[in-house]
Amino acid sequence: MNVIHRQVGGAGADALTARYHDVRARTDALTAPLSPEDQVVQSMPDASPAKWHRAHTTWFFETFLLLPFLPGYRRVREEYAFLFNSYYEAAGPRHARTMRGMVTRPSCDEVADYRAAVDEAMVALLRNPPSQVPALLELGLQHEEQHQELLLTDILHLLSANPLRPAYDVAWQPPISTGSSRMLDGPRGVAEIGHGGHGFAFDNEGPRHQTFLSPYRISDSLVTNGEWLAFMSDGGYREPLLWMSEGWAMCQAEEWNAPLYWEKRDGNWMQFGLGGLRAVEPDQPVCHISWYEADAFARWAGKRLPTEQEWEAAAALPGFADADRIGWQWTGSAYRPYPGFRPWPGAVGEYNGKFMINQMVLRGGSLATPPGHTRPSYRNFFTAGARWQFSTLRLAEDAA
């Protein structure tokens, strides 16, 4: 675990405990608007029930911290090892992903008990943590923060499948648009990207390394709903020459004609979100689009998606970063390891590395991302057809 260990450093036990409680409490707060029914249903194979997110994040602490480092600790319930393992082959057999929605028991209350019991044990562990603990603790908290966003994306998908279009929280704020649609000149030539400094980073963000950037420009803004409506009006969803071949096949098979969660009511485009069904606002950034759609839009606009290297190198430009909290931005880069990449040792080595195929990188962050969770080197990734994330795009182009 030395790789992680080095990256975190030695916060005091009290600070560790406080941060632990903060993150855990935020998960509970996000779950508060949800009924037991809302929390148990799995709306598609790619999504997980809210209750599962709550239990799995708890399983992570139990499995990777309490069992190895808290003497005498025993699992709250043996079967949870099987039920709430997500994809760690090294952690033993696990429940099939597609069956997560069948687990009506343990109930929400029992999962709350599970969380409380693990929290109590974690507090005990953090009183006098062995040297490996702080780094793994931070990984567990970052992991829980990732699931906080997934919990919201998955709940939105579930609620969207309800003909009543119920809101998660009517007070949920729609995204705010920023930027001036200016194309910024990006850095050129040999540049360094990847995480290399202090503070936590995932293994897939490193090592920091040199790359070569051909001349390019990149927008200081995200594409808006208004621009997307122009794309739609211009036949964007009907012209195959704008699309990757595979994207066009999916567009036709799934009958895409607008971003996910858009629907026409009485001739007007509405979008469903965590706040319910609302009119599409032309000035807000477009959201819930696949990579295929983002790529087609960029081609229609006579531009292209930035590579993740271009994106990261431009992140320090003035005016660039303001858009980052609004939506995850598809890049033109496939998710592959950096030169010199080494997965973390041990079971947590499965965290990122084994997904580095047939996924595209997204950069930035979204309204659903916990504050402070991301950084310029952060690499999010999803398949090119995924639409249920808070995904958007930023344009780039070649420069002379």
Added chain:
Amino acid sequence: MNVIHRQVGGAGADALTARYHDVRARTDALTAPLSPEDQVVQSMPDASPAKWHRAHTTWFFETFLLLPFLPGYRRVREEYAFLFNSYYEAAGPRHARTMRGMVTRPSCDEVADYRAAVDEAMVALLRNPPSQVPALLELGLQHEEQHQELLLTDILHLLSANPLRPAYDVAWQPPISTGSSRMLDGPRGVAEIGHGGHGFAFDNEGPRHQTFLSPYRISDSLVTNGEWLAFMSDGGYREPLLWMSEGWAMCQAEEWNAPLYWEKRDGNWMQFGLGGLRAVEPDQPVCHISWYEADAFARWAGKRLPTEQEWEAAAALPGFADADRIGWQWTGSAYRPYPGFRPWPGAVGEYNGKFMINQMVLRGGSLATPPGHTRPSYRNFFTAGARWQFSTLRLAEDAA
């Protein structure tokens, strides 16, 4: 509606109200052991959530009784017309069957409110019921009784998909075996079958008509788990010549090697039921088998399944009927209309008639069937591959 009307006759308003309350209360009692999570999940396309069963049966009264016959009645919520219609084309558009499990809202409590509001209106209607009401009321109650059984079969399927194997009710009684494995001589020649007398019957049970019975014998008992274990030991699930071609394909594709809900633990066969996971009892009737398995077993035993005509004609023989409350008995008859069959007029005409293809008839009843719900002319029906019902078999053979 005259067909139904004639069949029911004129019970007094108080009697109608009392029966209404009895049936409705039984549904609530069956739901009592279930958490909100248990009630919302749809474990497969053929099953429905418990909450949906509760709401749909209520929708039936609202749609076919309150709206037409209670002046000034308005739906508790307009969207329920769409959400809780099962398959009635004449009653307007409806939610997709496979999406029933997405409806986390309305909540269980809201569905309870729906039930209460409809019950209150029904009581008002039954105070002075128009002439068409008693027949339709009885249909609604028989309909709710059918859903009481389905609620149990569907919950069992859901709980079986949970690796924890939770019980619905640990006090649930296992089936009791009866009979002496004697082959009874059935009636021969021209016989009358089908419902023709007083009291309620579904449209598919009539009209009463003549049929011709070749000489046959029929068992006074159901096949037991012990006999089924002998079939298994003798390679019953491995010998294609015992099976229908289509059944053998399904047996291999789904890797059947025992009845549904059986699993081996530490070398012993266990069966999961509403009471939880228990040892297979050799003297109890086998349960949760498909028609394909029943047919293969009968061939292995040198016998065959009885036709539904043989079954019904034999139902009056001494010793025969005792087995009827234990499990639904697959027959060798495809579910098709009787000579002269006419579906009920109006929307309820879709109740049975449109399913008369690619289904096999089961006769009898089961432990999950409400007491008093069935009669000898009762025709239950499922596809030949269905295993999640409380299905069993009774053997027959040709006689000289």
Added chain:
Amino acid sequence: MNVIHRQVGGAGADALTARYHDVRARTDALTAPLSPEDQVVQSMPDASPAKWHRAHTTWFFETFLLLPFLPGYRRVREEYAFLFNSYYEAAGPRHARTMRGMVTRPSCDEVADYRAAVDEAMVALLRNPPSQVPALLELGLQHEEQHQELLLTDILHLLSANPLRPAYDVAWQPPISTGSSRMLDGPRGVAEIGHGGHGFAFDNEGPRHQTFLSPYRISDSLVTNGEWLAFMSDGGYREPLLWMSEGWAMCQAEEWNAPLYWEKRDGNWMQFGLGGLRAVEPDQPVCHISWYEADAFARWAGKRLPTEQEWEAAAALPGFADADRIGWQWTGSAYRPYPGFRPWPGAVGEYNGKFMINQMVLRGGSLATPPGHTRPSYRNFFTAGARWQFSTLRLAEDAA
């Protein structure tokens, strides 16, 4: 094999040989218009390549006659035992049905050689046939005649998948309409049906037995294209209440709006047949419809399909039989065994019995049926959704 034996009787060796040559030559004649490419392709899992039909029918004689009864006979090629077994579990392992179209080798010429070698051996066997041979020979010839029709139905399906719409034989005659659309009174009460007399019959046609017929009438004619066009104009393919629930689902999923092989060109309905693409003739019987469509049409017409018992009992009525050579007529009967049914002993016992589930019976015959092949007791059977056979319908109704 005694069951079959008894049914055939003792034709002389010369007559056997002559009949053998006749049937075999007819297969070759049917194949003559087909190129090697036409003969190898499998256009869907339910269809087989023409070359396979030619080889499989040869395999039948090799397997069930030459190997058991011709001393010293050895297979032309050992691998053919595997390649050309259709579905006989008792005859050993076999090539997957869905893979029949992969067998580009042996070539058409090699299959012709296979046929010639087996024919030569058969002639030797028939010079002095053991007592069991004549019955099995007749079965093999009847089997080959069945495959002659399948060869045509499968070739038509293949050619229909070619955008060029090539004809099998431009001289192929379209079906001729007969009858006067009169409803004939059928026999009533106890009647005998099933094969019981002299001459060959398949095991599924017996035993001859008593049945009970409620009063009915049956048409002396088949439904015509003109009547079908009226059904279409009246929304027959858009009104769910006319359809079985399962049929309606298939109608929507496969976007049926006319019989199979119909297509609209320049606003006119055309039908593709063995003679190529031709205008739909209103006076000809409709063809290439599924049971679901036939059933929906009958309901639309205020009538119903006859049961197979009604059909067979009516077959002796004057004017009835003339339609039999035009198209197979869907009945309202599921394909199940008659009372007292026994499959033939030995491997040929798999011929019919194991398909007696989820299929509907068709009676009559078609233009593609070899002359003299059928009789009134003949039971053809296909799944309710099958459309590629030469299938049509005849209406019936209840009588007072």
Added chain:
Amino acid sequence: MNVIHRQVGGAGADALTARYHDVRARTDALTAPLSPEDQVVQSMPDASPAKWHRAHTTWFFETFLLLPFLPGYRRVREEYAFLFNSYYEAAGPRHARTMRGMVTRPSCDEVADYRAAVDEAMVALLRNPPSQVPALLELGLQHEEQHQELLLTDILHLLSANPLRPAYDVAWQPPISTGSSRMLDGPRGVAEIGHGGHGFAFDNEGPRHQTFLSPYRISDSLVTNGEWLAFMSDGGYREPLLWMSEGWAMCQAEEWNAPLYWEKRDGNWMQFGLGGLRAVEPDQPVCHISWYEADAFARWAGKRLPTEQEWEAAAALPGFADADRIGWQWTGSAYRPYPGFRPWPGAVGEYNGKFMINQMVLRGGSLATPPGHTRPSYRNFFTAGARWQFSTLRLAEDAA
């Protein structure tokens, strides 16, 4: 078309005609061992019939050269425009890819006629070619060379599906192993890759551009069957931690336990190839593996796949190139556009660009590649699960 034009330059008319004939004749020679049956069948959606390859390459010349540039030219047959368009949206509607195997007509002979007619017209065109013709001609010939390799890969797949395991050509040479398993030091720092010089190149090979190479080493040899057997013996196909998550899922779903076309006979591993079924030779390079397998093997070996930039930069190293004619080498690079990439203008712009998603790059060439067809900048690409190509791997590793 200027981009292509510039790349080709002005060979004389005679030289163009001679090269045209050479390439076209090579296709015919490759087809010679195939029967009409072999040429018509489509063994899977990703493969095409040999006859289709012959016709489609002809369609390419007809569509992109004869129609625009030979005055008065008319298509040999109008329907071929539809039948033999592969994926060019700009060239109009086209036959569904999955239905290519249904086209039994036109026959092989008619396709030969089609080829001859187009060849004759091409000769006429090349007598006095307009200025745009030489570049498009070269593209058409390169295109046909690509289909020559695909014809062989697709035929091998088809023949492998035949239980008789027939050879395409018993004289086909197995791959020869070269190299000494030495790890070569690759160039470091800023390097130039991509095609930039004279001669033909596909649009996806350019523009030539700078890239940055971290220190690495790369093998001078391909992985051998013997090394692959060691991977298999060590549980390579059973250990999920060696695999990408998605690859492991595919490995299990498709039950991979060896390269494609390997099978065990009498306890010995055999491999099926164009020369038939032969013993696995330990010293030959492994072939017919997916990217997932190549990636898992590299991880097992403590190494990794080279990126395509590393591969191309190393291509000039002594000893490297000898392996290139043996098998296509999977790289660690996703197939994406180079900086500054522009597809060719016009319909041929669909040639490469629209496939730049969810594919991995292969470099080198194979025994099935026409001599002289590839160069160091050549980018082949297939999905990570594809196994039917002549694919192999070369290892790399990070250097200090």
